[in-house]
Amino acid sequence: MHAGSRTVRTHRYKWRQILWNFLKALPFWLLIGGFILIILGMTVTVFLSAFSTHWFGTVLPAGFTFSxxxxxxxxxxxxxxxxxxxxxxxxxxxxxxxxxxxxxxxxxxxxxxxxxxxxxxxxxxxxxxxxxxxxxxxxxxxxxxxxxxxxxxxxxxxxxxxxxxxxxxxxxxxxxxxxxxxxxxxxxxxxxxxxxxxxxxxxxxxxxxxxxxxxxxxxxxxxxxxxxxxxxxxxxxxxxxxxxxxxxxxxxxxxxxxxxxxxxxxxxxxxxxxxxxxxxxxxxxx
The missing domain is CATH 1.10.3720.10 (MetI-like)
Structure with a gap:
């Protein structure tokens, strides 16, 4: 029982360390992810708009064209x-x-x-x-x-x-x-x-x-x-x-x-x- 309880405490400690490391890195990854999403969002918006026939008030353009x-x-x-x-x-x-x-x-x-x-x-x-x-x-x-x-x-x-x-x-x-x-x-x-x-x-x-x-x-x-x-x-x-x-x-x-x-x-x-x-x-x- 003593060895088993020690193993449980070891696993709990490891999971706490993993959770703590994750929480410490979370602001950094949120910042990087938000920046990437903004850049990709603007790029995709320009791309879709350049090929759109009409785009107003909808998630995607109403149609696409090369005109x-x-x-x-x-x-x-x-x-x-x-x-x-x-x-x-x-x-x-x-x-x-x-x-x-x-x-x-x-x-x-x-x-x-x-x-x-x-x-x-x-x-x-x-x-x-x-x-x-x-x-x-x-x-x-x-x-x-x-x-x-x-x-x-x-x-x-x-x-x-x-x-x-x-x-x-x-x-x-x-x-x-x-x-x-x-x-x-x-x-x-x-x-x-x-x-x-x-x-x-x-x-x-x-x-x-x-x-x-x-x-x-x-x-x-x-x-x-x-x-x-x-x-x-x-x-x-x-x-x-x-x-x-x-x-x-x-x-x-x-x-x-x-x-x-x-x-x-x-x-x-x-x-x-x-x-x-x-x-x-x-x-x-x-």
Whole structure:
């Protein structure tokens, strides 16, 4: 009986501890769950409204249609802004990779004065608020005549793409076996051939991950693009913001369809990034 009562007390103590831990964590999980529900609720509301024929006083819309997207794309010429966003982002991504791969290799393989300072400088765009560097960049671009130009949009995206690509690529290069590079040079390969034949093929997973991530980041860049784009060189996100902040007469489903026109590509690129990252991790693991 004595052993049995001790077992009962032990079980009661464990259950009390479990209950107490649950009660302590309950406010945190309620806060997190409430935040997630609010975000999901707003997203689902915008999604349903963009496809609704009529939605007033009911839980779900009365019907669904694609007509709001058709009207929005024809009235605001969304394809032109979407095309401009893709063109500038693709070009900026390619240039960022061409410039960042050799730079990341130097940072990963060489020691030189001010290396830590330069690495910290490359990380400034991630630590500073975007407005902190967007305002001086916009002022310089207007003085140089680069604002409201196609070239200016590409250059300003490089200010984001190159540092972000460097931060991604440096760990990939540091993980490579330097003995392969030493062996290639001992067999007569110059630095250019060694870099193109030995380093770059091993960096394909890192280059792919870097390309997708900087593409998403540059495609979604907003503040600095808003300040230098002007009315004739607006990217898709700037155009959507301009319409949402200035309109007062458009139906809400049309405004929601404009919002989805920006959200859906970003979500698609994000899921593509996650899928490619998993594939690369599995391949590298093998």
């Amino acid at each position: 709001w997207f058709t009207k929005a794309w024809s009235e605001y010429d969304i394809w032109l802004y979407f095309k401009l966003s893709l063109e500038t982002t693709f070009i900026a991504t390619a240039i960022s990779l061409v410039l960042s791969v050799p730079g990341a290799y130097v940072f990963a393989r060489r020691d030189f004065p001010l290396k830590s300072f330069l690495l910290g400088f490359y990380q400034l765009p991630f630590m500073l608020p975007e407005l902190a560097y967007a305002l001086p960049v916009a002022a310089i671009f207007y003085k140089l005549g680069l604002a409201e130009t196609f070239t200016g949009l590409i250059i300003v995206q490089l200010l984001v793409g190159i540092p972000f690509s460097m931060v991604i690529l440096i760990p990939f290069i540091e993980a490579l076996d330097p003995r392969l590079e030493i062996a290639a040079q001992s067999l007569g390969a110059d630095r250019l051939r060694m870099f193109s034949r030995i380093v770059v093929p091993q960096l394909i997973p890192g280059i792919t991950a870097s390309a997708i991530n900087i593409f998403i980041r540059m495609f979604g860049a907003f503040v600095v693009i808003l300040l230098i784009s002007g009315p004739k060189m607006q990217t898709l996100n700037v155009m959507v913001f301009s319409v949402l902040s200035a309109t007062g007469s458009q139906p809400q489903p049309m405004l929601d369809s404009l919002t989805l026109s920006l959200m859906l590509p970003l979500l698609l690129f994000t899921f593509l990034s996650m899928w490619v990252s998993r594939r690369l991790q599995r391949r590298v693991g093998k």
